[in-house]
Amino acid sequence: MSGSTQMIQPPAFVLDPAQSGLELALRWIEMVWPGGFVNRLAARPVEAAEGFIRVECEVDPGHSNFVGLVHGGVTAALVDIVGGGAAMTLLKPGEFLLSTDLSMRFLNAAPIGCERLIAEGRAVYADPRKVVAEVTISTLEGLTIAHGTAAIAIRVRSPD
Template sequence: MNTLVAPPPPLVSPVDFDLDPAATGLELLRRWAQRADRVGGFPQRLAARPVEFDEGSVRIVCDLDPGHANFMDLVHGGVSAALVDVAGGSAVMTILEPGQSLLTTDLSMRFLNAAPVDCARLETVGRIIFRDARKAVVEATVSTTDGLVIAQGTVGVSIRAAR
């Protein structure tokens, strides 16, 4: 019988981010960008953070480490999917009014190229292509820093009323 002993998971802090209901989504995104290394949870594990944003668009960077690799020593496709999701939510975040929140409702992906984990960084640009009062659709492209497109995706996002 083979016994497998997995190494302990990397240390990730619990989520530590103040979702101030009086702040606009753009203000919350600005706060995330200013303290990206200390927000905890999945954003910290993914090592993704917003670096450029304006109403309806965002650019997210993800600094890669060995934990982003699959068994083929390539960036795992789930990393690209997560980046598309993060870019979708972040682009919609730029248009939220105080008290509103968001929730991804659907995600579609097209994987176009493999990214070696030693490429160091992926960038994802998300742009709103449709919006009304209750929903938005974002197109997102994941690329290496030298411009190789890794994946493209579309994210449906529900805009939830202030409570």
């Protein structure tokens, strides 16, 4: 389902505070297109486990920069989403997360005709207050496009 203009809508995904982060990630996979920015980006998770998430981003002409490559902002957004997704799988019920730092290196240009980017994130450090996740973004053919790191703060929802 490419062409994210068909999917522009506010987020419909509800963060249930009674669910763990892994339960939320698995529900996100089932929902496929939850609305909001991930729909506009055309990115969706396809696999999740504790400390891990894999997201696929369907590339279309709207992802291009002026020289006909996938815009670097697409790659940066994937580092944020996938790093946060890996951290999300570690959350306990009632917790939520916020990105606090992103870093990345562009290793190869992604041609706009590559069809899809694969982003995999793994938590490499976790304690009760923070998670650090490493993210690798590649094409379907296995060309590594970028490597990034996301630092994620864990917060507890205050009772209403």
